[in-house]
Amino acid sequence: MYNFDFEKPSTIADAVSALGTEDAQALGGGQTLLPTMKQRLASPSKLVSLKGIAEMQGICTGDDGALCIGGATTHADVAAGAGAYAGLAGLAAGIGDPAVRARGTIGGSLANNDPAACYPAGALASGATIVTNAREIAADDYFQGMFTTALDEGEIITEVRFPVPEASNYQKFEQPASRFALVGVFVAKFADGVRVAVTGASEDGVFRWSEAEAALSGNFSADAIVDMAPGADGMISDLHGTAAYRAHLVGVLTRRAVAAALSLPT
Amino acid sequence: MSQVTMTVNGKEMSGDAEGRTLLSQFLRETLGLTGTHVGCDTSQCGACVVHVDGVAVKSCTMLAMEAEGASVDTIEGQAAQDGTLNALQQAFQDHHGLQCGFCTPGMIMSAADLLKSNPNPTEAEVRHHLEGNICRCTGYHNIVKAIMAASGQDVSSIAAE
The missing domain is CATH 1.10.150.120 ([2Fe-2S]-binding domain)
Structure with missing residues (x-):
């Protein structure tokens, strides 16, 4: 890893200011960024740790009932503290392994937008709002393809607001070595309809499977999407699985997620 | 280089670190605590797990500077002073x-x-x-x-x- 300057500010304003340097990069838990830097795929001039910013930590419930999670909150803290939204807590509890969950943060995961990460599916299926130091971005506008988001240079995710659905579940088919999702599907049933978001499968990153959403909004049951799967065009094909295999998994995991959402509390 | 101080196995310890110095590297090379092992160096294998403020983390995927002021427990601190295993x-x-x-x-x-x-x-x-x-x-x-x-x-x- 090439050397860099390190700063650990205690306020969002100081972090934004520290990120003003050319090639400066925000550091969440570092569970992806540090391995990337070891491989010299990234070489920032400065890392600005967001771990010392108290106002970006923790979970609360907003006036509108939404679950508000600080951008620097770890996966372990979401797993333990997001009981009001069990589907999301379950997603967080399945990321990586215990030591990774103790460091990795929700803001870091969403800012990186790895095409096989879990949180993008949770945020998109929930219709979450990504709150930054500068603005609020709807999840539908935020994810813009593999490793690409609406964030500008130096913009920090300070909070993520999740509307809490009536029923939800996340199903992940783990790539056994990395524990990333070979395919992951988050299903969220709201009063006004069902949202289904898929990670790990598409060459365009996380996406909403609208065909299943329409069927499930009419009849929230695995029977409503029997034999249904998205087309294999545009799906990732690699040594772990072909495009057709991934497309098939999307159907299977969506049915499992619906079945689980019906049998478990929100 | 700047100085990093942390409490390791109950004792306050300091040493110089660069921005890129990993916690695993700091423990092993600067403090001489080689019980923490580095296997894959890519946060897969877990040989480098230590506790930072009571929580297990992979020390090869955490910067030494992130542990400034923290309480760190390693394998060296697990047995009793007289060598009795826990x-x-x-x-x-x-x-x-x-x-x-x-x-x-x-x-x-x-x-x-x-x-x-x-x-x-x-x-x-x-x-x-x-x-x-x-x-x-x-x-x-x-x-x-x-x-x-x-x-x-x-x-x-x-x-x-």
């Missing part, structure tokens, strides 16, 4: 929970992390908690058995006697 270490010895021993420091630290929050885990819970710790010798059975034994449970019926 319950987990003794159980690993009694139940043949190690062969080459390379993964063992990380296994012990991950297991200690589990038993702190779940003093009476099921076999499935132990296996789930060790997802991020890889052992290429034992096949895991005796590691799981040792952890169950250290938690005070009867392990006579667990596989791989």
